């Protein structure tokens with residue numbers, strides 16, 4: 001499979017596990033897990049590829065978008081459907097970043113980072129990652145610096161999910177600065 005086909009299938013799997021499980025014929029439990037077999041079946045039918053190829057895409061996703069636990073799988077982050085993921089447990093860098101559209105800045109300065117259509121606010125480990133995230137929303141993304149250390153001191157939970165994404169409930173304006 002070429003890179004663009006792999007990305008397309010990864011995108012379908014992310015969509016199914018984060019946003020439209022029912023449309024994809026999947027049933028997620030309260031923590032977002034579903035049977036690996038059924039996910040493999042859906043994707044291999046839809047894209048006419050063998051099961052091993054689907055497993056490969058799930059296991060080698062560059063951003064660690066999928067978690068596999070024995071015979072089940074879930075999206076590691078990004079959900080809009082109501083799921084209750086375990087939080088905390090991994091160390092968090094003192095500074096995190098968030099890339100966004102210039103248009104959103106006034107509102108963000110006013111009310112902080114909110115999850116919007118997702119369950120959590122998503123933060124990046126590096127400026128480069130944040131730029132990539134922001135460029136999905138605007139050609140000239142703005143990078144915000146998030147004082148994760150202060151959030152931790154104040155008892156706010158930030159959780160690492162996937163390879164380099166961090167999620168939290170929301171980020172009030174006092175923890176944000178423009179870099």
Ligand code: HQG
Nearest residue numbers: 065100101104107108111112113114116118122133137165
């Ligand atoms: C903005 C991708 C106005 C926020 C990425 C963002 C990420 C506000 C947009 C993951 C706001 C929501 C998620 C406020 C936040 N007023 N706008 N108060 N608070 N916003 O797509 O973080 O490749 O839901 O700045 O890598 O862009 O799919 O969130 O621009 O990790 O695996 O509202 O998705 O991962 O946009 O991206 P999104 P996001 P994947």
